[in-house]
Amino acid sequence: MPKTNNISLFAIALALLSCISTSALAANTLNSVRIWAAPDSTRVVFDLGSKPDYQSFTLTNPERLVIDLDQTVQGSKVSLDKLENNSALVKRVRFSKPPKKGTLRLVVDLKQAAQANLFSLPPTGPYGDRLVLDFEQGSGGQSSVKQDLNRNQSTERDVIIAVDAGHGGDDPGSIGPSGTYEKGIALAIATKLADKLNAVDGITAIMIRKGDYFVDLNHRSELARKAKADLLVSVHADAFTSPQPRGASVWVLSNRRANSEMGRLLEKGDQVSQLLGGVGEIVQNTDSEQYLMRTLIDMSMDNSRSAGYQVASNVLSQLGKVTELHKSRPEYASLAVLKAPDIPSLLVETGYISNPQEEKLLRSSSHQQRVANAIFNGISHYFHSYPPEGTLLAKRSSVKHKVKSGESLSIISARYNVSIDAIKKANNLKSDVVRIGQQLIIPRA
Structure with a gap:
C-alpha cells in the first residue's frame, strides 16, 4: 500500500513539472496581428499577452524581416492567411520554422526594400502589450503630400495649408464614454476642413494623413515643411479624467519648444537651407555662419509664432459661434506636432470627447461640418487679410x-x-x- 502511494505521488509530481515546463516555454501568447498602411509607410502590430522578449534580423533577395519571439506561442484566434493588408510595402506576414523549441518565428515579406524600426509598447487604451514594426518607404517614391500640390499652374502660387488629423492607426487617441475614438473624429473634421479649403481658388490643403494610419509626431511638421506649407493646423478632441469639462480650445507653439527646435535645426546644418530657402545656402558660405543662421531662424520663428497666434485667435473666435469654448484665448503648449519654428502652427481641440454630451455632438456629421466651417473661416479670414507675397491671394488683394x-x-x-x-x-x-x-x-x- 505505501508503495502504491509513492508511485501516485511520483506521477502527480511529474505532471506538475510537465505543466510548469510547458508554462515556462509559453510565457507569452501572440493574440493578433494588424497591418496599418499609410501612403509612404506601414505599421505592423503584434498584440501579445505580456511584454515581448524578441530578436530580429533582415534578409535580402527577396527582402524580408524575421522576428523571433522567445517563450511565445500562437494564439488560437491568430490567422495570418486572412490578414487585412493594403500596404504598398508589406507583401505578407507568415510563420516560419523556429530556431528552437519555445520560440515563435514570424517573417514579414516585403514588396521592396524599406527602412525598419522595431520596438515594444506597454498597454494603453484598448490595447495590451504590443510589438510594433514600422516600415518607411525609401527615397525613390514620391511623397503623397507632394502629389497634392499641382492645382495652380499660374505664376502665382497657392497658399498651402497642411491639415493634420491627430492620432490614427494603432494610436486611437482619447476614447469617449460610449467608445468613440478620437482618431476617427479628428479625421472626419480634418477631411471636411480640407475640402472647404480646396474649394477656394488660391488655397491648397494637403492632408498629413488621409486614412486610419499613424504618422510619427515629429514627421508631421517635416511633411508640412516639405510641402512648403504656410500653416499647419492639427485637429484633435480633448479628454479629461472626469466627464464635466467641455468646450473647444486652440493651442500654439510655446517659446520653449520653438527655441529647442531651433537649436536642433542649427545642429543639422544640412537642413538649414531647406528651412531658410535660398538664403540658407548663402549663409552657409559666410564666415559668421552660425550667428547669421541663428538670427535669421530667430526672425522666422518670431514671425511664425506671431502669425500662428493671430490665426489661432481668428479660429477661436469662429469656434465660439458654433460650440462652447473651454478657453477664450489661445494657449501655449510644448507639443510634438507644434514644433516647427518656421511654420505658423496651431492645434485645435474641437471639444471634450470625455464629456458625454460633447462626444455625441462630435459624432454628428452636421456638427463636424460646423466645426470645420469655423476653423476654415478663421484661416481664410487671416490669409485673405495677410496673403503671403507671391501668392494668387496677394495678387487679387x-x-x-x-x-x-x-x-x-x-x-x-x-x-x-x-x-x-x-x-x-x-x-x-x-x-x-x-x-x-x-x-x-x-x-x-
Whole structure:
C-alpha cells in the first residue's frame, strides 16, 4: 500500500513539472496581428499577452524581416492567411520554422526594400502589450503630400495649408464614454476642413494623413515643411479624467519648444537651407555662419509664432459661434506636432470627447461640418487679410493706383505702407522712375 502511494505521488509530481515546463516555454501568447498602411509607410502590430522578449534580423533577395519571439506561442484566434493588408510595402506576414523549441518565428515579406524600426509598447487604451514594426518607404517614391500640390499652374502660387488629423492607426487617441475614438473624429473634421479649403481658388490643403494610419509626431511638421506649407493646423478632441469639462480650445507653439527646435535645426546644418530657402545656402558660405543662421531662424520663428497666434485667435473666435469654448484665448503648449519654428502652427481641440454630451455632438456629421466651417473661416479670414507675397491671394488683394503730378515711388510707398521694392516687383519696374498717369498695382502690405 505505501508503495502504491509513492508511485501516485511520483506521477502527480511529474505532471506538475510537465505543466510548469510547458508554462515556462509559453510565457507569452501572440493574440493578433494588424497591418496599418499609410501612403509612404506601414505599421505592423503584434498584440501579445505580456511584454515581448524578441530578436530580429533582415534578409535580402527577396527582402524580408524575421522576428523571433522567445517563450511565445500562437494564439488560437491568430490567422495570418486572412490578414487585412493594403500596404504598398508589406507583401505578407507568415510563420516560419523556429530556431528552437519555445520560440515563435514570424517573417514579414516585403514588396521592396524599406527602412525598419522595431520596438515594444506597454498597454494603453484598448490595447495590451504590443510589438510594433514600422516600415518607411525609401527615397525613390514620391511623397503623397507632394502629389497634392499641382492645382495652380499660374505664376502665382497657392497658399498651402497642411491639415493634420491627430492620432490614427494603432494610436486611437482619447476614447469617449460610449467608445468613440478620437482618431476617427479628428479625421472626419480634418477631411471636411480640407475640402472647404480646396474649394477656394488660391488655397491648397494637403492632408498629413488621409486614412486610419499613424504618422510619427515629429514627421508631421517635416511633411508640412516639405510641402512648403504656410500653416499647419492639427485637429484633435480633448479628454479629461472626469466627464464635466467641455468646450473647444486652440493651442500654439510655446517659446520653449520653438527655441529647442531651433537649436536642433542649427545642429543639422544640412537642413538649414531647406528651412531658410535660398538664403540658407548663402549663409552657409559666410564666415559668421552660425550667428547669421541663428538670427535669421530667430526672425522666422518670431514671425511664425506671431502669425500662428493671430490665426489661432481668428479660429477661436469662429469656434465660439458654433460650440462652447473651454478657453477664450489661445494657449501655449510644448507639443510634438507644434514644433516647427518656421511654420505658423496651431492645434485645435474641437471639444471634450470625455464629456458625454460633447462626444455625441462630435459624432454628428452636421456638427463636424460646423466645426470645420469655423476653423476654415478663421484661416481664410487671416490669409485673405495677410496673403503671403507671391501668392494668387496677394495678387487679387492688391489695389490699383494712378500716378499723379508730384508723386514718386517713395511717396506712394509711404501712402500705402508698402515697400518700394514690393511695388517695383509687382509692376516689373526696372527703376524708381514713374510717370504721371501710370497705373501701378499696389500689393497688400
